[in-house]
Amino acid sequence: xxxxxxxxxxxASDTRAFGFLVSLALHAGVLAAYGLWSHxxxxxxxxxxxxxxxxxxxxxxxxxxxxxxxxxxxxxxxANQLTPPSTTPATRARQGPQASPxxxxxxxxxxxxxxxxxxxxxxxxxxxxxxxxxxxxxxxSTLSTARAAYLRRLWEWIAARRPAGLHLEGEALIxxxxxxxxxxxxxxxxxxxxxxxxxxxxxxxVRLAAPFPRPPESLGxxxxxxxxxxxxx
Amino acid sequence: MSVISKAxxxxxxxYGLSAASAFAQDTQVLPSIGxxxxxxxxxxxxxxxxxxxxxxxxxxxxxxxxALIGRLPGGSSFGAGGFSSLPVIRGLESQRLTIxxxxxxxxxxxxxxxxxxxxxxxxxxxxxxxxxxxxxxxxMGGDSIGGAISVETLTPRFxxxxxxxxTGELSxxxxxxxxxxxxxxxxxxxxxxxxxxxxxxxxxxxxxKGGGRDGTVRSTEYKKTDHALSLAAQTDIGLFELKGGYHFxxxxxxxxxxxxxxxxxxxxxxxxxxxxxxxxxLDLRAFYRDTDHRMNxxxxxxxxxxxxxxxxxxxxxxxxxxxxDIMLSNRDTLRLGSEFHHQWLNDYWxxxxxxxxxxxxxxxxxxxxxxxxxxxFAEWEAKWTPQLxxxxxxxxxxxxxxTGEVQPYSTSMMNMADAMAATAFNAADRKRHxxxxxxxxxxxxAPSDQATLELxxxxxxxxxxxxxxxxxxxxxxxxxxxxxxxxxxxxxxxxTLKPERADTISAAVSLKGAGANGWTLxxxxxxxxxxxxxxxxKLADFTNMMGTPTGFxxxxxxxxxxxLYGVDVSGSLALWQSSSAGTAxxxxxxxxxxxxNLDDGGxxxxxxPFNATFALEHRLxxxxxxxxxxxxxxxNRVDATRNEPRTDDYALVNLRTGYAWxxxxxxxxxxxxxxxxxxxxxxxxxxxxxxxTGDLRPVPGRGRSFNIGLTAKF
Ligand SMILES: [Cu+2]
Numbered sequence: 001x002x003x004x005x006x007x008x009x010x011x012a013s014d015t016r017a018f019g020f021l022v023s024l025a026l027h028a029g030v031l032a033a034y035g036l037w038s039h040x041x042x043x044x045x046x047x048x049x050x051x052x053x054x055x056x057x058x059x060x061x062x063x064x065x066x067x068x069x070x071x072x073x074x075x076x077x078x079a080n081q082l083t084p085p086s087t088t089p090a091t092r093a094r095q096g097p098q099a100s101p102x103x104x105x106x107x108x109x110x111x112x113x114x115x116x117x118x119x120x121x122x123x124x125x126x127x128x129x130x131x132x133x134x135x136x137x138x139x140x141s142t143l144s145t146a147r148a149a150y151l152r153r154l155w156e157w158i159a160a161r162r163p164a165g166l167h168l169e170g171e172a173l174i175x176x177x178x179x180x181x182x183x184x185x186x187x188x189x190x191x192x193x194x195x196x197x198x199x200x201x202x203x204x205x206v207r208l209a210a211p212f213p214r215p216p217e218s219l220g221x222x223x224x225x226x227x228x229x230x231x232x233x
Numbered sequence: 234m235s236v237i238s239k240a241x242x243x244x245x246x247x248y249g250l251s252a253a254s255a256f257a258q259d260t261q262v263l264p265s266i267g268x269x270x271x272x273x274x275x276x277x278x279x280x281x282x283x284x285x286x287x288x289x290x291x292x293x294x295x296x297x298x299x300a301l302i303g304r305l306p307g308g309s310s311f312g313a314g315g316f317s318s319l320p321v322i323r324g325l326e327s328q329r330l331t332i333x334x335x336x337x338x339x340x341x342x343x344x345x346x347x348x349x350x351x352x353x354x355x356x357x358x359x360x361x362x363x364x365x366x367x368x369x370x371x372x373m374g375g376d377s378i379g380g381a382i383s384v385e386t387l388t389p390r391f392x393x394x395x396x397x398x399x400t401g402e403l404s405x406x407x408x409x410x411x412x413x414x415x416x417x418x419x420x421x422x423x424x425x426x427x428x429x430x431x432x433x434x435x436x437x438x439x440x441x442k443g444g445g446r447d448g449t450v451r452s453t454e455y456k457k458t459d460h461a462l463s464l465a466a467q468t469d470i471g472l473f474e475l476k477g478g479y480h481f482x483x484x485x486x487x488x489x490x491x492x493x494x495x496x497x498x499x500x501x502x503x504x505x506x507x508x509x510x511x512x513x514x515l516d517l518r519a520f521y522r523d524t525d526h527r528m529n530x531x532x533x534x535x536x537x538x539x540x541x542x543x544x545x546x547x548x549x550x551x552x553x554x555x556x557x558d559i560m561l562s563n564r565d566t567l568r569l570g571s572e573f574h575h576q577w578l579n580d581y582w583x584x585x586x587x588x589x590x591x592x593x594x595x596x597x598x599x600x601x602x603x604x605x606x607x608x609x610f611a612e613w614e615a616k617w618t619p620q621l622x623x624x625x626x627x628x629x630x631x632x633x634x635x636t637g638e639v640q641p642y643s644t645s646m647m648n649m650a651d652a653m654a655a656t657a658f659n660a661a662d663r664k665r666h667x668x669x670x671x672x673x674x675x676x677x678x679a680p681s682d683q684a685t686l687e688l689x690x691x692x693x694x695x696x697x698x699x700x701x702x703x704x705x706x707x708x709x710x711x712x713x714x715x716x717x718x719x720x721x722x723x724x725x726x727x728x729t730l731k732p733e734r735a736d737t738i739s740a741a742v743s744l745k746g747a748g749a750n751g752w753t754l755x756x757x758x759x760x761x762x763x764x765x766x767x768x769x770x771k772l773a774d775f776t777n778m779m780g781t782p783t784g785f786x787x788x789x790x791x792x793x794x795x796x797l798y799g800v801d802v803s804g805s806l807a808l809w810q811s812s813s814a815g816t817a818x819x820x821x822x823x824x825x826x827x828x829x830n831l832d833d834g835g836x837x838x839x840x841x842p843f844n845a846t847f848a849l850e851h852r853l854x855x856x857x858x859x860x861x862x863x864x865x866x867x868x869n870r871v872d873a874t875r876n877e878p879r880t881d882d883y884a885l886v887n888l889r890t891g892y893a894w895x896x897x898x899x900x901x902x903x904x905x906x907x908x909x910x911x912x913x914x915x916x917x918x919x920x921x922x923x924x925x926t927g928d929l930r931p932v933p934g935r936g937r938s939f940n941i942g943l944t945a946k947f
Pocket of ligand 1: 526
């Protein structure tokens with residue numbers, strides 16, 4: 001076990017020289033890459049933008065059903081504005097009712113959507129649940145508010161049960177209907193995401209969220225038909 | 234199910250029914266539910282996750298993944314080689330924890346645990362590190378009594394629908410202390426269905442210098458490289474992944490061991506499939522790994538010109554883990570799983586030509602030891618209300634172990650102790666079978682957005698490892714080759730060791746203030762009682778030629794009774810937030826614990842003294858900085874049986890700043906700004922220095938180091 005520093009010194013200087021060259025090459029690579037790319041910005045793929053936060057002030061505010069759930073998030077993209085046949089553009093263009101006065105303002109702040117800078121924030125509102133076209137009667141406006149509030153609650157109920165992503169992109173549309181008792185009556189895939197896995201996740205999420213909160217009797221409906229898009233990315 | 238089965242004719246029937254209904258309504262269009270794959274489900278309250286963006290600023294400071302665990306509340310690490318320290322969670326060392334890399338375990342192939350699982354990862358290419366410090370659900374792994382560490386690398390990425398993706402990251406760093414440098418490249422080429430990724434890294438360093446007047450700490454140099462290639466496919470029947478990798482380290486000095494690593498080669502192949510079904514999810518992983526490990530002396534310990542002392546280890550591991558999440562209802566999920574883990578290990582020390590003591594035969598330390606484990610678990614998760622969740626699980630692990638006959642260098646007078654021990658070992662029954670039961674129960678209650686309370690109980694079991702049961706040498710030298718404690722003592726195994734059984738009660742309260750300028754506070758106390766804790770009893774004092782004790786002792790692994798308790802606290806406070814002055818926050822973590830050997834009333838070995846870290850973090854645009862103060866109390870509770878050294882208290886200041894512009898990031902940091910000299914509380918004895926100078930001291934911590942890192946994403 002006698003010492004022989006020469007052995008390792010020889011070995012080490014070889015390996016170190018190699019390592020140093022590799023390091024040098026990497027440094028040079030980074031710098032070269034910088035030089036190259038900074039002169040041809042078009043080659044740089046789309047950068048991840050810092051998410052900006054838009055607060056929607058016009059939504060009917062509700063007590064949050066799921067304090068522990070992840071923050072509700074709507075995907076701010078054109079797909080969001082899909083118009084199923086039965087909703088009229090006029091309805092969708094209207095703004096939702098103002099926040100009920102008995103709700104604390106902080107509830108509104110809680111619904112914040114990270115969006116890319118480009119879409120107009122105003123577009124964000126069009127897909128939120130809206131009442132049916134207002135009729136002249138005062139009762140109708142109460143009904144609208146009640147329905148919007150219920151749909152909002154329903155959305156949060158399902159969103160709180162959203163699955164983990166699969167690192168796959170796609171949008172699946174689920175049709176489902178809710179009975180007066182809150183039970184799931186019908187469910188179907190209205191539009192496939194293009195991947196059976198994602199479709200299954202979306203269907204499963206709605207199915208497992210049942211039974212839903214009971215629709216308020218004031219809505220006076222038998223079944224409530226809904227379309228819910230799931231946007232995976 | 235019946236509703237679903239109609240999905241084929243879905244739309245038509247649905248609209249038809251709606252229209253026919255007397256109560257037909259217009260269809261209500263709900264807003265889209267966004268599911269971001271980067272979002273991770275919230276883990277237990279006493280858990281931490283370090284994502285890439287948190288790891289990246291630290292990668293120029295350390296190549297040791299386990300050292301990052303030491304930054305978390307409740308975490309610390311046994312000092313060892315420069316990329317091989319052994320993580321500790323709440324006083325329980327790595328072999329008592331569940332450690333997974335890419336979802337699979339990695340077997341240690343070394344009597345000194347020189348190649349622990351995390352040594353096969355490099356902070357430069359890590360996507361995420363998750364750590365559970367409290368009660369670890371049975372579905373997270375068996376054959377462990379403590380927390381869990383899970384490291385993810387090369388997470389598959391796919392292009393957006395119909396697109397192509399070419400992305401990656403190139404990074405490099407330099408550390409002034411020890412002249413360390415390294416680099417890494419990760420690159421992914423993908424379509425929306427197929428993804429091919431490569432990640433490679435290398436790093437090397439000379440001996441580092443201790444702070445103050447501590448001088449060079451011998452045997453702290455290292456060099457290694459890791460490569461991994463992964464192919465992933467998204468199909469209609471799930472995600473398939475095939476990943477293979479190769480690791481090579483030509484040398485790694487161990488300041489607190491008699492030996493150094495002179496070569497470690499390891500390759501692996503992992504397969505993974507994950508499918509989503511109407512009833513739930515299935516996740517299957519299979520793995521194979523082959524490691525070839527060699528030890529001898531690097532120059533600081535005398536080199537190998539005269540042969541040194543070669544010690545070789547080979548290990549093969551293979552196994553699978555299968556997990557199924559069955560969604561029973563809105564409230565209940567049933568998780569079932571099965572795991573098999575096969576380990577085969579050979580450890581032999583070739584004779585040294587012309588050496589009186591180390592020859593003429595090969596010293597067979599472990600002869601084809603086998604350790605097979607079959608784990609089975611069932612876990613029930615129930616979401617009673619949005620505020621209240623419970624998780625109850627039970628698990629069984631069957632462990633079968635056996636090993637072949639052994640042989641000393643010779644049966645001469647010089648090797649008499651080993652020769653007698655080998656005879657006894659070969660005559661004894663070495664076959665073992667343990668049936669280990671575990672159970673965990675967790676309750677989480679979140680009365681509001683601002684508060685979460687978690688309470689957990691665990692009964693966990695762990696069977697002894699190959700070296701704990703089957704190390705047999707009783708000679709001074711042969712026993713001092715065994716042990717991952719870095720203390721210079723000799724360790725002897727015991728085939729009759731019983732599995733450890735631990736009962737843990739753990740609580741965690743997490744509070745946070747509302748609003749953007751908020752604060753967070755988490756307090757997590759715990760108590761663990763370990764039955765048959767594998768500690769040591771003293772066999773003999775080692776003596777020099779003159780017969781005087783050297784201060785090192787020969788110990789035998791033995792089942793003792795132990796308890797550990799403590800509290801981890803962490804918090805943050807937002808200081809200001811403005812567009813011109815950026816955002817600033819203060820963060821703090823602190824850990825206090827006690828580990829007691831109930832048989833002798835003394836302290837358990839290697840228990841981290843009270844320690845706390847305070848950091849002031851500032852961010853303005855792409856500019857991010859931090860000032861960090863770490864304080865560690867003196868370690869005066871030591872294990873007398875092992876002659877554990879006391880260490881003094883110390884405080885270290887670290888600075889860190891980084892600027893990111895576009896796809897580039899330049900980081901600069903100074904570790905140990907004031908070049909404070911200090912002894913590592915869990916660093917063991919500086920045997921590399923001892924061999925060269927004859928002076929024995931605890932291993933000193935790193936002195937000041939200026940680190941620079943450069944990263945380019947593309
Ligand atoms: Cu080794």
